[in-house]
Amino acid sequence: MKVVGILGSPRVGGNSDILLNQALAGAKEMGAKVEKIILSRKRILGCLDCTKCNETGICVIKDDMPAIHQKILKSDAILHSVPLYFWAMTSQMKAYLDRWCAFFDGNWSWHKAYEPKMKGKRIGLITVCGDPNAHTADPIVHSFRETCKFSGLTLLPVVQASAGAKGEVDKNEKAKKEAYELGRKIATP
Numbered sequence: 001m002k003v004v005g006i007l008g009s010p011r012v013g014g015n016s017d018i019l020l021n022q023a024l025a026g027a028k029e030m031g032a033k034v035e036k037i038i039l040s041r042k043r044i045l046g047c048l049d050c051t052k053c054n055e056t057g058i059c060v061i062k063d064d065m066p067a068i069h070q071k072i073l074k075s076d077a078i079l080h081s082v083p084l085y086f087w088a089m090t091s092q093m094k095a096y097l098d099r100w101c102a103f104f105d106g107n108w109s110w111h112k113a114y115e116p117k118m119k120g121k122r123i124g125l126i127t128v129c130g131d132p133n134a135h136t137a138d139p140i141v142h143s144f145r146e147t148c149k150f151s152g153l154t155l156l157p158v159v160q161a162s163a164g165a166k167g168e169v170d171k172n173e174k175a176k177k178e179a180y181e182l183g184r185k186i187a188t189p
């Protein structure tokens with residue numbers, strides 16, 4: 001069982017990172033092999049909509065994303081953790097998500113070679129926002145939920161927390177427990 005954690009915040013050691021670490025610890029407890037990818041430390045350009053990948057399944061952009069595509073294909077589950085920036089996901093997470101384009105053909109179906117690896121794959125999502133109402137980050141949930149629905153991925157119940165200052169979520173035992181449980185669940189076949 002391989003679980004990849006994707007950090008969408010540029011603030012390493014911040015709130016999304018703390019909750020992602022909790023989730024990955026939960027997955028590890030269940031025996032999963034875990035790996036964390038910090039998107040802000042990678043070079044990930046925006047999708048060009050050049051449609052070349054519709055035929056080949058390979059993105060033409062020579063940056064760090066093709067290696068991440070391979071990690072996604074080889075993983076059993078992917079945990080995402082991201083803060084809300086102006087009522088949306090961060091630019092780092094959006095660039096990453098748009099580049100999933102390479103997995104699909106011209107009809108937005110999985111490329112035949114990828115389908116057995118991707119169909120039903122478990123997806124986790126953690127959101128953090130400064131607003132006291134954690135549901136202010138629901139636009140991010142909407143984006144992931146619809147993406148999962150249309151492509152047949154399995155989105156697990158989303159963990160949402162409120163926190164502003166760097167590391168503030170560390171005091172939120174409820175959110176940390178929920179993230180830990182998400183990690184345990186995502187690593188349970």
Ligand SMILES: Cc1cc2nc3c(=O)[nH]c(=O)nc-3n(C[C@H](O)[C@H](O)[C@H](O)COP(=O)(O)O)c2cc1C
Nearest residue numbers: 009011014015016083084085086087129130131163
């Ligand atoms: C550029 C920027 C935009 C933000 N926009 C919002 C927002 O629209 N709504 C909100 O509730 N918090 C917003 N925040 C606050 C962050 O979501 C909050 O500080 C969060 O804890 C950051 O998580 P992190 O520590 O994982 O980076 C914004 C922060 C930044 C830096």
